[in-house]
Amino acid sequence: MMTLPEELQQSFEEQLNRYQQERKMPLLSHMEIRGIRRTARESVIVGCL
Numbered sequence: 001m002m003t004l005p006e007e008l009q010q011s012f013e014e015q016l017n018r019y020q021q022e023r024k025m026p027l028l029s030h031m032e033i034r035g036i037r038r039t040a041r042e043s044v045i046v047g048c049l
Contacts, residue, residue, distance in 0.1 A: 004012060
């Protein structure tokens with residue numbers, strides 16, 4: 001294993017964090033979230049009847 005100089009280590013960590021943020025995927029897609037919300041609304045309506 002190689003140790004980087006402090007300046008290069010910081011640069012590497014910043015670039016890695018930026019890369020990870022760009023690649024971050026939501027746990028649920030927009031369509032899944034929309035379906036969950038619709039189902040929740042429908043459940044509330046049925047529960048009120």
